[in-house]
Amino acid sequence: MVPGAGMSSAASDDMRSLYPSLYDGGADFDAVLAEVTRSTVEKAHEIVALRAEMCRRNAGRIAACARALARSFEQGGRLFAFGNGGSSTDGHAIAELFTNPGPGACPLPALALTSDVAVLTALGNDVAFEVIFARQLAALGRTGDIVVGLSTSGGSADIVHALEEARRLGMVTVGFAGYDGGRMAECGAVDHLFVVPSSSVHRIQEAQTTTYQVLWELIRRELDAGTGRAESPR
Known part of the structure; x- marks a missing residue:
């Protein structure tokens, strides 16, 4: 297909500005490949440095958070995770980590609050988008949950x-x-806050993923060092 075929003139110009190499018959693909390689390596170095900075700033707080969450699970607490857009997929990833921890590990009760589309759209449409998670917590949450x-x-x-x-609950x-x-x-209202010091959404989400993975591993170690399993939910 010829680039821009079937497009309006304005749309074709937009595509040309976004992907100039597609329209340049004399593109130097070695140069393009070198630029892609440079960019990839640069981004890899950025996230490695950011993860190291998160560790330097938050190692003690992550350990303290893991101890607090392990105590909650031991006492029958449940975890509720939530976010918008890409962060909602991280909420699902967190819930999956705890409910499906792998062979030999006890599953822990966790739920992503973006799972029920009917509830989300009802609250967003009938009340306000700002309450789509708060209302669910008001109905489901208990003192000591996470x-x-x-x-x-x-x-x-x-x-x-x-x-x-x-916090109110x-x-x-x-x-x-x-x-x-x-x-x-x-x-x-946040007992344990982890701020990724970056303005890049991509790097922020990558560092957040690493942080909650480490948090999960530390919680498992805390539980293994104690009872080895959480109590059944209340």
């Missing part, structure tokens, strides 16, 4: 409202944010 809210900006209203509702609150932490850092 919430994990994820946001790259830290400023998502629905995430902040949910964390505030969780006496739940253990964990927040993941980027930039300077945004409203999540200001609201006073």
Whole structure:
């Protein structure tokens, strides 16, 4: 297919500006390959450095958070994770980590609050989008349960409202944010806050993934060092 075929002139110009090499018959593909290689290596170095910085800043706090969450699970607590867009997939990944930990490990009760499309659309349409997670916690959450809210900006209203509702209910609150932490850092409702010091959404989400993976591993170690399994949910 010829680039731009069937497109309006404006759309074709937009495509040309985004992907100039597709329209340049004399493109130097060795140069393109070299640039892709350089960019990939640069991004790999960026995330390695960012992960190291997260460890330097948060190692003690991650360990403290793991101990607190392990105690909650031992006492029958459940985990609720939530986020918007890409962060919602991280919420699902967290829930999957705890409920399907692999051979020989006891599954732990965890749920991603973006799982029920009917509930999300009903609350968003009938009440307000800002309450789509807070209302679910009001119905499902109990004192001693755990919430994990994820946001790259830290400023998502629905995430902040949910964390505030969780605090009101006496739940253990964990927040993941980027930039300077945004409203999540200001609201006073987060017991354990992990801010990725970056303005790149891609690097923020990559570092957040590493952080909650490490957190999960430490929680498993805490549980193995104690009873070895969590109690059944209350």
